[in-house]
Amino acid sequence: MKSLAPGSFNLIVADPPYNLNKDFGPWKETERKAEWRDWTRAWLEEAKHLLSDEGNIFVYGIHHHICWVQCMMLEMGLIYRRQIIWHYENGFAGYGKRSLNATYEPLLWFSKTDRYIYTPIREPYKSQERLKHKIIKNGKVWEPNPEGRMAGDIWSFPTLAGRRFRDEKVKHPTQKPLSISRRIVKHFSNPGDTVLVPFTGSGSECVAAVMEGRTYLGFELNSDYIDMARERIIDALDSNSSEQADLASTLPV
Numbered sequence: 001m002k003s004l005a006p007g008s009f010n011l012i013v014a015d016p017p018y019n020l021n022k023d024f025g026p027w028k029e030t031e032r033k034a035e036w037r038d039w040t041r042a043w044l045e046e047a048k049h050l051l052s053d054e055g056n057i058f059v060y061g062i063h064h065h066i067c068w069v070q071c072m073m074l075e076m077g078l079i080y081r082r083q084i085i086w087h088y089e090n091g092f093a094g095y096g097k098r099s100l101n102a103t104y105e106p107l108l109w110f111s112k113t114d115r116y117i118y119t120p121i122r123e124p125y126k127s128q129e130r131l132k133h134k135i136i137k138n139g140k141v142w143e144p145n146p147e148g149r150m151a152g153d154i155w156s157f158p159t160l161a162g163r164r165f166r167d168e169k170v171k172h173p174t175q176k177p178l179s180i181s182r183r184i185v186k187h188f189s190n191p192g193d194t195v196l197v198p199f200t201g202s203g204s205e206c207v208a209a210v211m212e213g214r215t216y217l218g219f220e221l222n223s224d225y226i227d228m229a230r231e232r233i234i235d236a237l238d239s240n241s242s243e244q245a246d247l248a249s250t251l252p253v
């Protein structure tokens with residue numbers, strides 16, 4: 001990352017090792033506990049350097065340790081936008097009878113300046129029934145937006161646990177769903193941008209970039225994961241080009 005041009009990325013999506021006990025092959029979390037905080041600060045500094053003035057950076061983490069990451073990002077002058085809660089009701093982590101199950105992961109959103117890229121996210125209104133009647137707000141008739149309400153900071157996307165996701169799931173221990181990866185790419189970067197993915201793993205954020213008409217630059221230590229990511233990216237590129245072909249076949253000649 002040190003050799004890249006400063007300010008050259010509008011979006012960085014980082015899903016680093018969380019400082020738990022996962023074995024990523026060359027990077028075994030149990031062996032890296034002592035250095036995790038210094039190492040985190042070092043890669044965050046590099047990431048900040050690479051972020052454009054309109055840029056956004058997203059960092060995944062875990063409730064035990066995300067506080068360190070958030071403080072580091074504040075200390076280095078990145079601008080806090082939100083701690084998003086990625087909430088899920090499947091595949092939660094159990095901590096035994098004397099604790100609470102974990103049903104979310106925190107996701108930090110920071111920007112470089114206040115001129116950050118953002119295309120509003122809209123979601124279906126909760127009550128469709130209520131929308132059938134005239135709604136008066138501050139004395140005026142309120143019209144619902146046809147695209148739905150503005151999204152909040154709790155994002156509900158299922159994890160890839162279970163048979164439902166067997167087509168998407170590959171053999172990576174912490175693969176992120178394409179649903180959440182695509183939301184980040186689509187709403188926080190511009191079409192045609194290159195998304196920087198410092199921890200590629202199985203390539204979810206790179207695949208999302210391809211699916212959303214962006215390109216990507218990814219880093220990964222484990223060569224098996226690189227192969228996995230490459231295969232997924234090729235599939236995404238293939239389906240993009242067949243969509244283009246479908247589109248071309250419907251165009252007048």
Ligand SMILES: C[S@@+](CC[C@H](N)C(=O)[O-])C[C@H]1O[C@@H](n2cnc3c(N)ncnc32)[C@H](O)[C@@H]1O
Binds near residue numbers: 018174175205
């Ligand atoms: C949490 S996983 C990322 C998973 C990814 N979001 C996905 O959906 O597959 C973190 C990844 O970072 C990789 N990694 C660890 N240290 C690294 C480093 N210094 N440079 C690049 N990758 C690293 C690990 O091998 C692991 O695959």
